[in-house]
Amino acid sequence: MVNRSSDDQLTVSDLLKHPSNGQTELYLVRHGQTAGNVRDLFIGQTDMPLDNVGQRQAMELGRRFRDIQLDGLMTSPLLRARRTAEEIGKATGHDPVLVAGLSEIHFGKAEGLTYQQVIQQFPELRDDLANMEKLDFGFPGGESRRAFYERVTAAFLGIIERFAGKSVAAVAHGGVIGTMYAQLHPGPHTNMAKYAVRNCSIGHLVITPEHTRIELWNDVSHLTEVIQIN
Numbered sequence: 001m002v003n004r005s006s007d008d009q010l011t012v013s014d015l016l017k018h019p020s021n022g023q024t025e026l027y028l029v030r031h032g033q034t035a036g037n038v039r040d041l042f043i044g045q046t047d048m049p050l051d052n053v054g055q056r057q058a059m060e061l062g063r064r065f066r067d068i069q070l071d072g073l074m075t076s077p078l079l080r081a082r083r084t085a086e087e088i089g090k091a092t093g094h095d096p097v098l099v100a101g102l103s104e105i106h107f108g109k110a111e112g113l114t115y116q117q118v119i120q121q122f123p124e125l126r127d128d129l130a131n132m133e134k135l136d137f138g139f140p141g142g143e144s145r146r147a148f149y150e151r152v153t154a155a156f157l158g159i160i161e162r163f164a165g166k167s168v169a170a171v172a173h174g175g176v177i178g179t180m181y182a183q184l185h186p187g188p189h190t191n192m193a194k195y196a197v198r199n200c201s202i203g204h205l206v207i208t209p210e211h212t213r214i215e216l217w218n219d220v221s222h223l224t225e226v227i228q229i230n
Contacts, residue, residue: 013184016212019157022164026156027068028180028203029088029171031080032057037199041114044107044142044175047079054080057200057223062087064202064222070094071166074159076102076173084200085171096171101155104173108142132191152179160207177203184212 018024032054036043050058065088073094075085085096110118118139119126128137138144159170178192181203185195197203197218204216 010185010214012211012213014211015185016183016207018164018207018209019161020164021209022161023206023208024160024163024165025167026160026163026205026207027070027167027169028177028197028205029061029084029169030174030177030197030199030201031076031078031084031171032061033199034080036112039114041112042107042110042118044104044111045078046111049079050083054199055083058084058087060223061200061202062091065091065169068092068169069167070169072163072168073097073171074099074102074168075171076104076176078103078173081171081173085169088169088171092169099155099159099170101151101158102170102172102176105145105148105175106143108139110139110142132193148175149179152176153183156180181217184214 032050034043034048034054035051036046036048038051061084070088070092073085073089073092073096075081075096075098077098077100081102082096082098088094089096110122113121118129122139125137125139128134131137132145135146135149136144138147156170159168162168174196175192177197178195181195182191198220200220200223202216202219202222203214204219206213206215
């Protein structure tokens with residue numbers, strides 16, 4: 001199953017091209033479910049583990065990768081991503097390599113809060129929070145959208161270049177993957193929320209010197225219905 005919104009029928013984009021003359025197959029994987037996902041909290045760099053459902057999702061994801069040939073496996077260093085990557089590693093024989101740039105955005109003092117709590121505690125930030133074109137927006141003590149976008153972009157370009165002519169999986173977070181996908185579309189490249197993906201979903205991009213081809217996006221066909229929660 002490939003989930004695309006009604007305004008998202010893009011299959012080829014010339015906005016992201018390979019940094020070298022090679023071609024890279026990049027599998028984008030979001031980590032399994034956490035308690036923060038269930039409660040819809042602002043969880044960025046808080047190191048929250050997978051919950052029981054997330055553990056089961058990760059195991060089913062691992063079984064899916066038995067049929068996918070990989071040359072490498074990268075992961076965010078945060079626990080929820082590492083644990084998910086470990087299941088892929090069991091199936092593919094690759095040890096996950098930690099990439100700091102794949103960590104989720106740091107929400108600062110908003111970490112662990114619901115949206116309503118954020119608005120109550122930081123009412124002066126309501127308008128900027130909703131305006132994704134405000135690149136320098138960030139919560140107190142947190143990371144700005146601009147800084148997040150730049151480090152995520154650098155991380156992915158580094159992975160793509162490193163695995164020229166090869167296939168690699170990157171396990172990361174909703175905001176990280178959404179930011180990557182936003183780069184393929186016209187409009188604000190920091191509009192990560194528009195391209196939300198489900199827990200333990202798979203995306204498959206083929207990046208060439210001419211364009212990026214989207215083979216698969218937000219695919220959760222490997223998950224049983226009972227654990228397709230977020």
